[in-house]
Amino acid sequence: MARFWHLRWWVLARRHPSAWLLLAQLCGLLLYPALDGMPMGNVLVSVFGAIVLALALWVVSHSPTVAWLAWCLALPGATFSLLAAWRADPQMLALGHVFEGALYFYTAAGLIAYMLQDHEVTSDELFAAGATFTLLAWGFAFAFSVCQILQPGSFVAAVHPEYQRSWMELLSLSFSMLSGVGLSDIMPVRPAARALVMLSQFAGVMYIALVVSRLIGLSILRHGQRGR
Template sequence: MPIAWLRWLVTLRRHPSAFLLIVQLAGILLYPVMEDTQAGRALFGAFGILVLSLALWVVNRSAAVNWIAWSLAVPSVLLSLSAALFDQPSLGIYAHLLESGLYFYTAGSLIAYMLQDHAVTSDELYAAGATFTLLAWAFAFAFSVCQQWYPGSFTAAVDPTSARSWMELLFLSFSLLSGVGLSDVVPILPQARALVMLEQFAGVMYIAVVVSRLIGLTILRVKPAPPRD
């Protein structure tokens, strides 16, 4: 095996959360290209499962807990592929519901991983970014299910009566989770507004509890010792 590949594998083993974050960000850039075709949407669904598999590897959970995650992952993949191959959008609703649960589960696992000790590693800092992205994706899938169960849940400045695309819902999710506002997509129905409020609460609590703790522990780690008398 070439030396470059060995170095890459060593880096990957030291910082798996960094690799997870890179894959997630790559998905954000690639998805607009795949959004307009059935095959592209099925491919992105498989890509999402890859992200979840990486996240499960990052937290290194027990076989029992991994079984819970995979019991959701396998049906979601099958439903996504069936929806694309047989042109059955109703199956996609349940695939998105399962994928939302998977992303929430994985985000919770990463949060537990970051809070399990009082030391901050480089991988935990990368995990903070990966967890943020996982939460954004989880709520975006929840928004997608909401608008399919309750048509007209969201409106926007462009084509206000049309269903919002996946990228619009993901953009809304990132805007809410980061606390910058509602963007140009607005929840209309009570069910959509309830989900939006939950994400706003999750974003505030993530910054207040997880990120602030990591920052505090990092400051304590680099703070010089007081001089002796």
Template sequence: MVDILRKPMRWSTAAARHPSALLLAVQLASLLLYPLMDGSESRVLFSAFTLVAVPLAVWVVSRSHAANGFAWALAVPAMLLAGAAIGFDLPLLGVASAALESVLYFYAAGALIVYMLEDHTVTVDELFAAAAAFTLLAWGFAYAFLVCQAILPASFTGVVEPERPRRWIELLFLSFSTLSGTGNGDIMPLTPYARVLVMLEQFAGVGYIAAVVSRLIALSIVRQRGRSRD
């Protein structure tokens, strides 16, 4: 009985020590479940789940009540607008929700990047933060693509049914492939605004690898060399 009671405490302690790992797990879990439920309602349900995790992770990482308040100020209206979009069948509310979600994910990614760059030591949580920030950037641009497509319906095309609007999972695929520099695959931007968004994500991906990931790798090597000398 004591062991059963201790397990939740161990999980909560691990989550407090490595909030970036918790955020990364939530993002990857939702990524695996998206293909099974790719409708607009399912997107809202999964968005609500991740929108709760993101501001909590930002609060734990930044240790700032102001940062926590700002994140919730974005997350709560986004979830309310998303629910209202489904309940009242108002697509414009869904677009507004996606815009807030995009800003929230960019803010959370920025908070994690500041957290990783604020000192000259590399912790386990910072390594998880590097992966979590990458997924946050990918989600942020995917929501930006969604808003762009809602405003300009012909913004993106694809090999399969090129004239229809791209689904959420397709825009998320475009975001991951663009941010990682592996190419756009079968989804392409058509309008100038869509292409500008893709170019900005390409720039962000290259800058993230050069400024953040390379720095963490270099600091990890320095730490290992220091341990070897000792």
């Protein structure tokens, strides 16, 4: 019986790789605040990020993208981020975030291609819709991080405006811009930062308008055909 359940969980995991990536991303939203300010917190965040990168590579292998290119982005990204967390080197952190952000955008592109490749909506494609949104949010958060490292003071807030923004603040800004809510106390004040924020707003609107609306329409069509 135990072997049967183990096999069943393995089959479910292989059928829904996007669900595991989405779960890991959502767990990260709860984990990051708990690690904020802890000794070795940056290292633990980087380790968790490496685990999420491994899941992203797994998802890439199930999507119509080139796996070796994803590995070329993931390995240096994880290496530079771990070294930067250990040495507290902002320049190395920026380099790591460049590779990690590129991998997240590449994985998001692969999932979008996966969702658009047919006219049937599966349960894994619905999980992929959520995972793609979180991938875009993390990707733009990495872009914001690189921007403020290269140009300090790119983002300001009502609380401690002179400080560099934390990872959670940048991630919150990314979610706010992509969702179109715009409810954030973080403001871009430099031209590069404003450009990145506008790109994130455009990406969020186009993703919901083109991808999510298509999945909803196909789901309604499928249920209508079953009803007839």
